[in-house]
Amino acid sequence: MNKTKKMMVGVLSTLMAASLAACSDESLPPKPKDQDCDDWEWDSATGTYVCDDEDSSYHRHYYYGGHYYPSKRKLQRSAAYKSYQQSTEFKAKAKSGIGSGTKGSFFGG
Structure with a gap:
């Protein structure tokens, strides 16, 4: 293998490793510890x-502030969630993550 090919393999390997690291969920907030649900999925829009626990009565419910919301609309009508939406924390978290179209600096993707 010539020097150019070795260099390209090294560069591509580095880029792939960096991409995978950026997509980890290390920077997401800790998953809720609630006995009513054993499987959580991050929703970057909210x-x-x-x-995401199909055996839970709260399957597909949004969780915020210790409460379950059966729909996005109910979540968005919550006074606590409205306050959260105005925070810089929300703006950083909601705009990053897998599929959000932005790089996950505060919140991995």
Whole structure:
């Protein structure tokens, strides 16, 4: 293998490793510890977790501030969530993550 090919393999390997690191969920907030749901999915649009436990009565409910919301609309009508939406924390979390179209600086993707 000539020097150019070796260099390109090294560069591509580095880029792939960096991409994978950026997509980790290390920078997401900790998943809720709630006995009513064992599987959580991050929803970057709302900046909250959604219960993805098919055996839970809260399956597909949004979780914020210790409460479950059966729909995005109910979540968005919550006074606590409205306050959260105005925060810089929300703006950083909701705008990053897998599929959000932005790099995950505060919140990995």
